[in-house]
Every structure is written in C-alpha cells, then in structure tokens.
Amino acid sequence: MKVSNNRLGGLVSGGMNNLSNMNELYLDRNKFEGTIPYSLSGVLKVMDLNDNELSGNLDNSLWNLSSLVVLNLAGNHITGKIHPQICGFMGLHFLDISSNNLTWYVPNCIFIQLNFVNLSENSFSGDISFPFFNTSSLISLDIRHNQFTGNLHWVRYLDNIRLLTLGRNKFEGPVNPKVCKLMYLRIIDLSHNKLSGSLPACIGDMSFKGDTDDQMLEPVYGEIYNGSSYDLRGFTFASKGNLYTYGRSFFASMSGIDLSANMLHGEIPWELGNLSHVKSLNLSYNFFVVPIPMTLSGMEEIESLDLSHNELSGPIPWQLTQLSTLGVFSVAYNNLSGCIPNSGQLGFGMESYLGNTNLHQITQGDMCAAPSPDPAAGKEVEETTGDPVLYVVTAAGFVLAFWATIGFSFYHPYGRSVMLKM
Secondary structure: OEOOOOOOEEEOOOOOOEEOOOOEEEOOOOEEEEOOOOOOEEOOOEEEOOOOEEEEEOOOOOOEOOOOOEEEOOOOEEEEOOOHHHHHOOOOOEEEOOOOEEEEOOOOEOOOOOOEEEOOOOEEEEEOOOOOEOOOOOOEEEOOOOEEEEOOHHHHHOOOOOEEEOOOOEEEEOOOHHHHHOOOOOEEEOOOOEEEEOOOHHHHHOOOOOOOOOHHHHHHHOOOEOOEOOOOOOEEEEEOOEEEEEOOOHHHHOOEEEOOOOEEEEEOOHHHHHOOOOOEEEOOOOEEEEOOOHHHHHOOOOOEEEOOOOEEEEOOOHHHHHOOOOOEEEOOOOEEEEEOOOOOOOOOOHHHOOOOOEEEEEOOOOOEEOOOOOHHHHHHHHHHHOOHHHHHHHHHHHHHHHHHHHHHHHHOHHHHHHHHHO
C-alpha cells in the first residue's frame, strides 16, 4: 500500500496490527498521529512512516516482522529509547529514525547486517568508543546532532563505509590515521566535535571516488521482492555554505570532507593536494598554522574550499588560481599576508579575505595596495585625525604667527619696551 505525500490524517494505529497480506507500507509525508502499535505481525518488508505526527515510545518488543528490510520513522515526535528487541530483526538493512526525540543509549546490534543507519537529530548519548552495529556491512552511518562521546578509534573497522557523518557530537581525541584505510569512503563529516591533534597526512592517499554501479548498494536498492526496490533519501552534507540532501546519486555526485569547528592544529598536510576527486573541503574554525600548501591546486574537482578562522600565515599560493571548478572559497580571519591573486579562479568578493590585516588587493596598475578600510573604522579615523588639507593650513598659520611675533618683538618700539621689561 502506498499513499505517500498526501494530507491524510487520523490515528495511524487503526487496522495496522495485522499486516499478513502486505509487503510494503508507505504512509510517509502525511499527517497521521498517535503511537505506533505494539503488536505488529506479517510479512512486511518495507514500513515507511516518515514525516508524520507520530508520538509515544518506540516499543517494538512485540513486533513479529521477521521479514522487515526497511524501517523508516524519521521526522516524527517519537520519544524514549530504542528497545533492544530491534536487534532481533536479522533481515533489516535500512534503519532511519532521525529527527525525533529519542534518548538514552543505542542498543548493541552487532549481529544485524544493517547497511544504512540514520540516527541523526535526536538526543542519544553514551560512549561509543566501540561499534554498536556490524561494521563490515555498514555503507552509510549518520549520527549527527546527538550527544555521543568517546574517541573515533572504532571508525577504522568500517571497511565498506561510503558515507560517514558524525558531526555535532562530543567526540574527542585525534583523527586516527587508520581512517585512511577506508578505501570506499565518499563523504566524511566530523565537524563540531572536540577532536584535537594534527591531521593525518595519509588522508591524501584516499581516493574519494564514487561508483554509480557500486555493488554494495544492492541490498537496499536491488530487488526486495518481485522487482520492487526502496528509494534511499534523506542523507545530507554541508557544502558551499548550504545543507544538501542526497539520495542514491550522492555516491556519484558528491564527495567531501568536513572537519570544521574542532581543535585540530599543526600544518595542513600538503598531501591533501592528491585528493583530485574531492568536491568540498572544510577545515575552518580550527588552529591550523603556517602557509597554505600550494599543492592544493591538485584538487582538480574542488567546488568549495573553506580554510577560514585558523592561524594560517604567509601568502595565498598563486597556484590556487588554477582551480577551475572552484565556486566557493574563503581564507577569512587568518594571518595571511601579501597580495590577493586577481586572476584565475580566486576573483571572489572581499568577504572571502576579511580579517587578514596584511593581505592586500592588486590595483589596476598591478600594484599591491592596502585593502580598503572598514567604513566604520574610516569614520572614526576621520573624526580623530581630520582632513589632511586642514593640517597643512593649520601648520602654515602657526609658522606665520610665530615669525610675526618675533618681528613685532624686535622691530616695533612697543615690542622692544616689553622685551626690556621682561
């Protein structure tokens, strides 16, 4: 049954308990209310109830849905914690319970062959320094916007991961160099955590090259039964200052690294220039130092490059003007110096270069001129220093008055009498 994207309402529980003759249930993007029934049975393979008004706890302890492959409850108001019984759905490949009000810990389901997991935008917590899902089967893991803690050493076991988004949690420690072993990785988002240390240079050895014929996608995209398949959607990644949502196409259309808003420091590895297939790189709001590597010009497909809010110094490498695909660029609020390249692909507005005191523009005469002052600062200077012409007139008046006084004192009779009395 498929009644997606309508304005249907009422209680979702009415008549749902016995699903014995139904293989797929699509009630997504409607206005159904109430709680999900506790007793569900049948041969259901797909249950998609995302983007409704469902509430209450997610209690699947009495479900008898051994054939379930897809469970999508995203975008509702479901509360409480995930019942451990969910680990009993051995055939489950796709689990999306994002954008709810779920809390507590995630049960340890290392025996389920889950491929796509989205737990983002909830209030899950706990230390996940160890994996809680079968790492060898995971293709996409999105747990952004939660309260997870611990280190990221467990990430190295995600042998088949394509999309890994862990942003806006409380992970800490270094970026483990063994992440470089994830040979199929396409998108990684570790932003807005407490990661520290230097960035492993071996990241530059990763391919980040997608494949539209990726065989690992088949468990969900392939035939579930009788030629039917499930349309993956809802995986997001921030690039060019915006949040984009990707379906299956993201494996071919997007590749990116977001490490922004952490405590990473040291040099930006020159090896990142080998990432010729990466379209988005965000290292902003960290503590990277020394010059920008000129080797970044090797990122042939880069569309968005954000190095702002660091402690980078030295000039902007002219080699970056060769990045023909670059659409968004920022080195604002660093300690850069020298001239802003005025050719090639770096002809962006001054907002891309703000906050670099010693960074100058190139004028029409190919001269390296100081950047235009802040209008507010200029007004303050004008009020305190005044017009330069006024300085000249004032100085000349002072000199004339001085010599007139001397002449009057020595040559006028009254002036001489005054001087003799002193």
